Amino acid sequence: QVRIVESGGGLVQPGGSLRLSCTASGTNLRSYAMYWYRQAPGKQRELVASITTFGKITYADSVAGRFTISRDNAKNLVSLQMNSLKPEDTAVYYCRRGTSDWGQGTQVTVSS
Secondary structure (H helix, E strand, O other), rough: OEEEEEOOEEEEEEOOOEEEEEEEOOOOOOOOEEEEEEEEOOOOOOOEEEEOOOOOOOOOOOOOOOOOEEEEEHEEEEEEEEEOOHHHOEEEEEEEEEEEEEEEEEEHHEEE
């Protein structure tokens, strides 16, 4: 059974940093493009960052220069380093493997 799990969310002050992790059980991540999405209350889910199996990376304009996506295939892990966080980054962050396998999400709250 495939299970995608996000972790690392929490409450942080504006300007702070968090590192989100995405791991999997029952499957590997290295053979798939990986994606981080987020969904704020009352808004649609949006793509934040992606990384292909070859390491090609894309970012949403709203996070470029502040967020970094990376993958460690040996650890079956995909990470999202988030720096210079803003209140508008507050959302539930989701990891997606390939085209269809989603995690349950992790809450990120940026507030003073």
